[in-house]
Amino acid sequence: MKKGMFIVVDGIDGSGKSEIIKMLHNYLFSRHKKYRILTTREPTNGKYGKLIRQMLRKEKNPESSSRKLMGLFIKDRKEHLKSTIEPFLKMSNKHELNIVLCDRYYYSTIAFQGAQGLNIKDMIQKSKQFRKPDAAFILDVEPSAALERIEYRQKEKFEQLEFMKKIRQNFLKMPKLVDDDIKIIDASMPLKRVFESIKKELDKMLG
Numbered sequence: 001m002k003k004g005m006f007i008v009v010d011g012i013d014g015s016g017k018s019e020i021i022k023m024l025h026n027y028l029f030s031r032h033k034k035y036r037i038l039t040t041r042e043p044t045n046g047k048y049g050k051l052i053r054q055m056l057r058k059e060k061n062p063e064s065s066s067r068k069l070m071g072l073f074i075k076d077r078k079e080h081l082k083s084t085i086e087p088f089l090k091m092s093n094k095h096e097l098n099i100v101l102c103d104r105y106y107y108s109t110i111a112f113q114g115a116q117g118l119n120i121k122d123m124i125q126k127s128k129q130f131r132k133p134d135a136a137f138i139l140d141v142e143p144s145a146a147l148e149r150i151e152y153r154q155k156e157k158f159e160q161l162e163f164m165k166k167i168r169q170n171f172l173k174m175p176k177l178v179d180d181d182i183k184i185i186d187a188s189m190p191l192k193r194v195f196e197s198i199k200k201e202l203d204k205m206l207g
């Protein structure tokens, strides 16, 4: 049996992933004394993750570098699982339940690089080498609303309305495409309500 609990939050830029993860972290930490929570993100700050971030900042054309990005995301994910996620989950025992909250995972690679034109079936095949999350929540919101939320930030490679619409459609198809426990969450509501709907699902799982 796989130890620990691995939870992923994914979705388009500005959908609220990072805010929701902070709220989930706080909630789970106080929910039970036996829970230990690790919050982490992709891309990581490792050597591949750094290269990815650099490309996302510098490149302006959302169509470019699809293969290169996919390759880097896969390497980054391998390293992330091996160095951070798996060791932490393995430390779960009778007295402690270790829970990983991960901001983005292979759903993002499938949705983003799929929007760049790479073959989605191939990428799903490649995703099978990685540990399946115990639960995945995809935050869904209109790209125009998401862009408004992140208006104050410097725009990255993929943060353009038309491109985000394609990414969103890929995310919406994810529960049908990938054989994982994926829930699409309406993230157009106020954060508190988005949190409540995920909390309800987690409470069911954790008993």
Ligand SMILES: Nc1ncnc2c1ncn2[C@@H]1O[C@H](COP(=O)(O)OP(=O)(O)OP(=O)(O)O)[C@@H](O)[C@H]1O
Pocket (backbone or CB within 6 Å): 011, 012, 013, 014, 015, 016, 017, 018, 019, 020, 149, 150, 187, 188, 189, 190, 191, 194
């Ligand atoms: N449901 C919501 N209602 C209103 N504002 C929200 C909601 N969710 C997030 N926001 C706001 O939108 C902004 C972006 O949220 P956040 O950084 O959590 O998104 P993200 O999905 O992590 O984006 P990125 O992928 O770019 O990191 C923040 O200022 C946040 O407070």
Ligand SMILES: [Mg+2]
Pocket (backbone or CB within 6 Å): 017, 018, 019, 103
């Ligand atoms: Mg974020």
